[in-house]
Amino acid sequence: MRMFINRISGLDLRLAWLIMKKPVPVPARYRLGVLSRCLAASLGGYALASAASVLLGSLLPGAPAQAAVAAMMLGLVIYAAAVIWVFACRSAAKAWLGIGGCALLLGLADLALYRVAAV
Amino acid sequence: MRESFRQAMAWLHTWLGLTFGWLLFAMFLTGTLSYFKEEITHWAQPEVPVRALDTRAALEHAQAFMQGAASGASSWYIMPPNERRSGLEVMWPAPSEQGRAFISKQLDPATGQLLFVRETKGGDFFYRFHYELELSYPFGRWIASLAALAMLVTMISGIITHKKIFKEFFTFRPGKGQRSWLDGHNAVGVLALPFHLMITYSGLVIFMAMLLPATLFTVYKGAPAKFYQDVFPNAFPAPAKGEQAPMAPLSRIYDQAMAQWPGARFARVEVQNPGDRAARVVFYRHAGDRIAYLPGASLAFDGVTGQLLGSSGVDEGALLVGGGFYGLHMGQFANTAERWLYFIFGLGGTAMIGTGLVLWLSKRQLKYVRDPKPPIGLRWVATLNLASMAGLVLAVAGFFCANRLLPLELAGREDWEVQIFFFTWLAAFLHAALRQGQRRGWVEQLSLAAAQYAALPVLGLLFTGRGLPRAIAEGDWATAGVDLCALLVALLLAWLARKVASRATVQAAALRPARVMP
Numbered sequence: 001m002r003m004f005i006n007r008i009s010g011l012d013l014r015l016a017w018l019i020m021k022k023p024v025p026v027p028a029r030y031r032l033g034v035l036s037r038c039l040a041a042s043l044g045g046y047a048l049a050s051a052a053s054v055l056l057g058s059l060l061p062g063a064p065a066q067a068a069v070a071a072m073m074l075g076l077v078i079y080a081a082a083v084i085w086v087f088a089c090r091s092a093a094k095a096w097l098g099i100g101g102c103a104l105l106l107g108l109a110d111l112a113l114y115r116v117a118a119v
Numbered sequence: 120m121r122e123s124f125r126q127a128m129a130w131l132h133t134w135l136g137l138t139f140g141w142l143l144f145a146m147f148l149t150g151t152l153s154y155f156k157e158e159i160t161h162w163a164q165p166e167v168p169v170r171a172l173d174t175r176a177a178l179e180h181a182q183a184f185m186q187g188a189a190s191g192a193s194s195w196y197i198m199p200p201n202e203r204r205s206g207l208e209v210m211w212p213a214p215s216e217q218g219r220a221f222i223s224k225q226l227d228p229a230t231g232q233l234l235f236v237r238e239t240k241g242g243d244f245f246y247r248f249h250y251e252l253e254l255s256y257p258f259g260r261w262i263a264s265l266a267a268l269a270m271l272v273t274m275i276s277g278i279i280t281h282k283k284i285f286k287e288f289f290t291f292r293p294g295k296g297q298r299s300w301l302d303g304h305n306a307v308g309v310l311a312l313p314f315h316l317m318i319t320y321s322g323l324v325i326f327m328a329m330l331l332p333a334t335l336f337t338v339y340k341g342a343p344a345k346f347y348q349d350v351f352p353n354a355f356p357a358p359a360k361g362e363q364a365p366m367a368p369l370s371r372i373y374d375q376a377m378a379q380w381p382g383a384r385f386a387r388v389e390v391q392n393p394g395d396r397a398a399r400v401v402f403y404r405h406a407g408d409r410i411a412y413l414p415g416a417s418l419a420f421d422g423v424t425g426q427l428l429g430s431s432g433v434d435e436g437a438l439l440v441g442g443g444f445y446g447l448h449m450g451q452f453a454n455t456a457e458r459w460l461y462f463i464f465g466l467g468g469t470a471m472i473g474t475g476l477v478l479w480l481s482k483r484q485l486k487y488v489r490d491p492k493p494p495i496g497l498r499w500v501a502t503l504n505l506a507s508m509a510g511l512v513l514a515v516a517g518f519f520c521a522n523r524l525l526p527l528e529l530a531g532r533e534d535w536e537v538q539i540f541f542f543t544w545l546a547a548f549l550h551a552a553l554r555q556g557q558r559r560g561w562v563e564q565l566s567l568a569a570a571q572y573a574a575l576p577v578l579g580l581l582f583t584g585r586g587l588p589r590a591i592a593e594g595d596w597a598t599a600g601v602d603l604c605a606l607l608v609a610l611l612l613a614w615l616a617r618k619v620a621s622r623a624t625v626q627a628a629a630l631r632p633a634r635v636m637p
Contacts, residue, residue: 057338070437072327
C-alpha cells in the first residue's frame with residue numbers, strides 16, 4: 001500500500017490537500033510520471049495497437065478484406081487494453097519498457113513479414 | 120484482485136473521465152438526438168409535403184427532372200423517400216467554379232416538382248457534429264475517436280473499480296448529495312452497460328480504417344484503395360465512352376431490382392455517366408433492411424439496356440461482424456419502439472457522463488462549502504460543467520429556434536443556424552464563467568432553455584404551415600413528435616431549474632450563520 005501511494009499518489013495527495021485546506025505541492029516527479037504515462041498510453045499504445053493489427057492482418061487467413069477488418073477490430077481492443085495496462089503498471093518506466101518493447105518486437109515482425117511478402 | 124490495481128483503475132476512471140467528460144457529454148447528447156435525425160430534418164423542413172410512398176413513381180419523376188437539370192453531370196444521386204423521409208432528394212456534382220462539392224435539390228415525390236425548402240442542416244447537423252465536431256476532416260474525427268477510446272477505457276476502469284457492481288446497482292440513496300450522485304451514476308452506468316460498451320466500441324469500429332491505416336496499407340501491399348474496390352465494387356464507375364445513348368427508365372430497373380431482392384428498400388440510386396453508352400445504375404440497399412449493415416450491398420445495372428450486371432455485399436466473416444457493429448451503432452433497423460429504446464439508452468449514457476462530472480465536483484466541493492473562494496481548479500470544473508451541460512442544451516434550443524426564426528431567403532441560411540448554435544454555446548460559457556458554475560448559473564441557463572423549448576411549438580404554429588395541431592390532425596408524427604418532445608423537455612428543464620433553485624436557498628440559509636461566527 002505504501003508503495004502504491006508512492007506510485008500513484010495523486011488521489012491521496014489531493015485528499016490530504018482537501019483535508020488540510022492548504023495546497024500540498026504535488027511533486028514535479030509525480031507530475032512528470034503522469035505525463036509520461038499519458039504519452040506511453042496514447043502514443044506507445046497506438047504504436048503497439050497498430051503494429052499488432054498489421055501483424056494480425058498479414059497472418060489471419062481468408063480474403064484480404066476479411067483479414068484486414070478482423071485485424072483492425074482487434075487492434076482497437078489491443079489499444080484499449082494497452083492504455084489500461086500502462087496505468088496499472090508499477091512505474092512509468094516499466095510501462096514504457098513493456099509497451100515500447102512489445103511495439104518494437106511486433107514492428108520488427110511486421111517488417112520481416114512485409115519483406116518476405118514483397119520478395 | 121490486487122487492491123492497488125483497483126485503486127489505479129479508480130484514479131484512471133476519475134481523471135480520464137474528467138478530462139474527456141465534457142466533450143463526451145456533447146458527443147453522446149448529439150448522437151442520441153441523431154437517432155431521430157430524419158424526424159428532426161422533417162420537422163426542420165416544413166415545406167416538404169408528406170405523400171403516400173411510391174418509390175417507383177418517385178424514381179420516374181427524379182429521372183425526368185435530372186434529364187433536364189443535370190444532363191451534363193458525370194453522376195446523379197437519387198435518394199427516394201421512405202417511411203422516415205418524406206422528401207425526394209436529388210444530387211449531382213457541382214461545376215468546379217461553384218466552390219462546393221454537390222448541388223442538392225428536393226422534389227415533390229408525387230409530382231416531381233422542384234420544392235422550395237428552407238436551407239437547413241436539420242438533424243444532419245447533430246449527426247455530423249457527434250463525430251466530426253464541425254471540424255475539418257480528419258481532425259474532428261480523430262478527436263472524436265480519441266474521446267471514444269477514452270470513453271472505452273473509462274468504462275472498463277469503472278467496471279473494475281466497482282467490484283460490487285450489481286449490489287451497488289440496487290442501492291439508491293436519494294437526497295443525500297454526493298452519495299445520491301454516486302448511486303445515480305452507478306445505476307445509469309450499469310443499467311445499460313452492454314449498450315454503452317457496444318456504442319463506444321462500435322463508434323471506433325466505424326472509423327477503424329482511418330484510425331489504423333497501416334493495416335490496410337500492409338494487407339493490400341501499399342495500395343489501400345484496393346480495399347474499397349473489394350468492398351464497394353459498384354462505387355467505381357467505368358470511364359464514359361463519349362457516345363450518347365438513351366437511358367433505360369429507372370422505374371423499369373427498379374422493378375428488376377425488386378425482383379432480385381423482394382421487399383428491399385433502397386437508400387440511394389446512383390447513375391454513373393448518365394446519357395452515355397457506358398451508363399451504369401447502382402441501387403444501394405437501405406441499411407435498415409436488417410441489423411448488420413452490409414458494406415456496399417447493391418445491385419448494378421447497365422444504364423442503357425437495363426440489364427443486371429451484378430450484385431455486391433460480402434455477408435460473412437469479419438466483414439459481417441464489423442457490419443454488425445456498424446448497424447448496431449446506427450440503429451437504422453430499429454422500428455419506432457426500438458428507436459425510442461435507443462434514444463432512452465443514449466440519454467442514459469449522457470446522464471452517466473453528466474452525473475460523473477457532477478460527482479467529481481461535488482465530492483471535492485464538500486470541503487469548501489463554507490469557503491467563499493474555492494480553489495481555481497474547482498471553479499473551472501464548475502464553470503465547464505455548467506457550460507458543457509446546461510449550455511449545450513441551451514445551444515441545441517438555439518439551433519431549433521433559429522430554424523423557425525431566420526428569414527427563409529437569408530443567404531447562407533444553414534450556416535447561420537450552425538453559427539447561432541455555437542454563439543449560444545459561447546454565450547452560455549461566458550455566463551457560466553461569470554457565475555463560476557454556481558447554482559444560480561444553472562437555474563438561469565435551465566430556465567432560459569426551458570422557455571426556448573416551450574416556445575418551439577408556438578414558433579412552428581406562427582411561422583410554418585405545419586403547426587402542432589395540424590401535424591397531429593394529419594398524423595404527421597415526426598413533426599408532432601419533435602414539438603411534443605420540446606414541450607416535455609421544457610417541463611423537465613423547468614422542474615430541474617426549480618429543484619436546483621430550492622437547493623440553492625437551503626444552502627444559502629445554512630451558510631448564513633456560519634459567516635457571522637468568528
